[in-house]
Amino acid sequence: MSVLVQSLSLLGAMQAATVALMLWLGVHSDESRAVRSLHLRASALAVEALGYSTVAFGHYLPAGTATLGGNALNLLAQAMSVVALRMLLGAPLRWRAAVAVGVIGWVGVAWFAAVQPDYRSRVLWGSVAIACNLMLNIEALVRGRWDNWSRARHALLWIFALSLLLLVWRNGMLWLGDTRLDSVLAPSSINVFWMLLSGMQSLFYGLGFLLLYNELLQRQLHVMARVDSLTGVPNRLALEERFTGMLATDAGAHAPFCLLLLDIDHFKSVNDRFGHDCGDKALKALTRRVRDVLRGTDMVGRLGGEEFIVLAPDVGRAAGEALAERIREAVAGAPVSIDDRDLPLTVSVGVAEAELHERDMSTTLRRADKALYVAKHGGRNRVVVAPTYAGGMAR
Ligand SMILES: Nc1nc2c(ncn2[C@@H]2O[C@H](COP(=O)(O)OP(=O)(O)OP(=O)(O)O)[C@@H](O)[C@H]2O)c(=O)[nH]1
Structure with missing residues (x-):
């Protein structure tokens, strides 16, 4: 069975767009921190969907657009996701760190694409940027009180840990394996697995995010139901x-x-x-x-x-x-x-x-x-x- 990387990218774009819509439309609109974070995560998914689309339609775009544009969109989506998760958890937003990771990541990718073309170094550079974002996410999840641990936190932690493993696997295959690749679009099992699993990862991350939002909301309601609104003491x-x-x-x-x-x-x-x-x-x-x-x-x-x-x-x-x-x-x-x-x-x-x-x-x-x-x-x-x-x- 052979699968085109472009087809998987298109699938990834459709998945990300669907989850984005679900997050946008699935919650009632208010000005709470939780809802704003959910909308930010939905916007990040929409940007991610655009990123996947540039890969899917890369052949029809001017040379370099898929690499430079696709990576720019992907890194932007990652920075937005970091801020969104931290906002939901009430952790310091660290948006400067997230933007810095995105900018440095993109400059490196551009360097190894246009100035000194080297696919493996480009992937490694981009992977380090993604790993930094994942660490920011993990740090936000594990900080704070342990009695706040919930199924959603565990699920998200597993998703991030598996994402880190996926990065290690991809780079290991590129640096240590026999296959020499020069693009993510080249037909190869490494690219097919990478595209398939990274698409699923954003789907699972979207669902984990929604689960966490739901848990936090339930906790809030539990507390609100037990407080006297006038005096602030237990009811x-x-x-x-x-x-x-x-x-x-x-x-x-x-x-x-x-x-x-x-x-x-x-x-x-x-x-x-x-x-x-x-x-x-x-x-x-x-x-x-x-x-x-x-x-x-x-x-x-x-x-x-x-x-x-x-x-x-x-x-x-x-x-x-x-x-x-x-x-x-x-x-x-x-x-x-x-x-x-x-x-x-x-x-x-x-x-x-x-x-x-x-x-x-x-x-x-x-x-x-x-x-x-x-x-x-x-x-x-x-x-x-x-x-x-x-x-x-x-x-
Ligand atoms: N401002 C305010 N008044 C309240 C609130 N809840 C109850 N009340 C008032 O508390 C008063 C209770 O009056 P009563 O039950 O007659 O008792 P009392 O005047 O304290 O007389 P005794 O208890 O017999 O000493 C009523 O006037 C209620 O309107 C509230 O949330 N805010």
Whole structure:
């Protein structure tokens, strides 16, 4: 079976153009870094498709166009891809390094094509430039936190490692093998394999890129779904997940932990007197005030409205009550400053120690809520501890 390199180039061009279209049209348009990186990668693929086309139609173009133009387009596409991947990963873009690699790569290729024609040296020079780009990609992938490792990162790393191997194989065959070639268009198994595999590599890289984008998006959504958009603290879902996690640890390690339910007193009057906007700022200020009292292991989150929850690990009923007192005093101790206005705030707190038979947050929350009700009816700005199942209401 014989395959023309030109036919494979045309196939490579069509593959790159198809993946480019998929990346362009497959995501909704917004100004996020991830979408911009995807569009940049799509543009790189479009440039790559042009590069393949110059090789495919090289015979119809003026002499030297396929070599000089094709390599220029290819190196440009590579530089764009490096920046795109780094943008997606949030790594420093290194676009100067990517452009420098492209320019130096192209000057070398042009030198060994026009000034001192030598096909093997030309390929070697171009390969070193491609290898530098691959190393920039690999560096972006392996930097950062290891708990960010994902299937997409592994897949991309494999694709880049195999691309490096392909470069080594091609140069090894050209320098050590018997075949003497003078062009990528010359009919030979080395050229056919090179063209076939490099075309597939850009296809796989495009798909790996999309996979990584998808994973990052899912991660972002996971985080967004657990943050209260007004105050920036964990929301109810995050609190429930943390509670369940603490319950599992508690069951294993027999360490007690407490849930504190905080409710701002007479918050309606803040909204009524100073407006909803001022009320929002008061909620943010209160969150900061509570955070300042807590240890690093405690978690404060917003249940909704003017209600907050504090989850305090390794804290029994007595220590939970003391913590709630500290929070109450910190809030009541000094007014919060909002728009040059000093606003006195107080909170009522219901405290409940989680019990081992409670399977999720709602049961403990119900007991804390009853304690909070008692605190509100006892005059507000106070702490009440919920009874254990066996005992009565504690003060
Ligand atoms: N600004 C602002 N107000 C909110 C938000 N969520 C809930 N509220 C307000 O919080 C107030 C809660 O009022 P109530 O449930 O009557 O409670 P309260 O006035 O704090 O009285 P007590 O809890 O009984 O001390 C209502 O006015 C809500 O509109 C919010 O996100 N922003």
